[in-house]
Amino acid sequence: MTDPVNASIVEHVRTLEDPRVERTKKHLLVIALGTLLTGGEGFQDMELFGKSKRAWLQTFLALPHGIPSHDTFGRVFARLNPQRFQECFVAWTRAVAQRTRGTLVSRDGKTVQASLDRATAASPLPMLSAWCSDQGGLVMGQSKTDTKSNEITAIPELLHLLAIKGCMVASDAMGCQTAIAGQIRAQEGDDLLALKSNHKKASKAVKQ
Secondary structure (H helix, E strand, O other), X not given: OOOOOOOOHHHHOOOOOOXXXXXXXXXXXXXXXXXXXXXXXXXXXXXXXXXXXXXXXXXXXOOOOOOOOHHHHHHHHHHOOHHHHHHHHHHHHHHHHHHHOOOEXXXXXXXXXXXXXXXXXXXXXXXXXXXXXXXXXXXXXXXEOOOHHHHHHHHHHHHHOOOOOOOEXXXXXXXXXXHHHHHHHHOOOEEEEXXXXXXXXXXXXXXX
């Protein structure tokens, strides 16, 4: 049996040349990546992300000097080699893709908590997510929908973002559509769709 692929961000940025002294390396880049992957923008967001998620970050990062300031993030990224940074990032994403290959991918839509804007009466934000059930709930992709009922049109767009070859893709009853099943198979995945009695012919055939 071959050893599992190392999909740790920390390991993949370890080879990146960091212009600072040894004791302050690596954790800054991991915090920066975490910020960008969760929708943050700019160096101030990186500092805010680090401070708000410090307890979680300390489960896999040593932070003896705390969270860097936004000025520190700016100075470091101004001196990093962008080509080497891209190489490290691509290597990490490829490792993650290998870890998720052939596993169970679940898909569902949920309304983002506290996304209702009471001041403007704006509707809460529905999000469609796909996550890898076998890798601790790793989110593989997300897509915003206009309404909960619009998931049927959003599912194909989300699937296009995913490498699902060899994966089992599970969907709830709303995603039980022939076109969606066909797309999953076209992308070389296997479909596991929930079936309810509103699909009368298919439901009857399965029961028989």
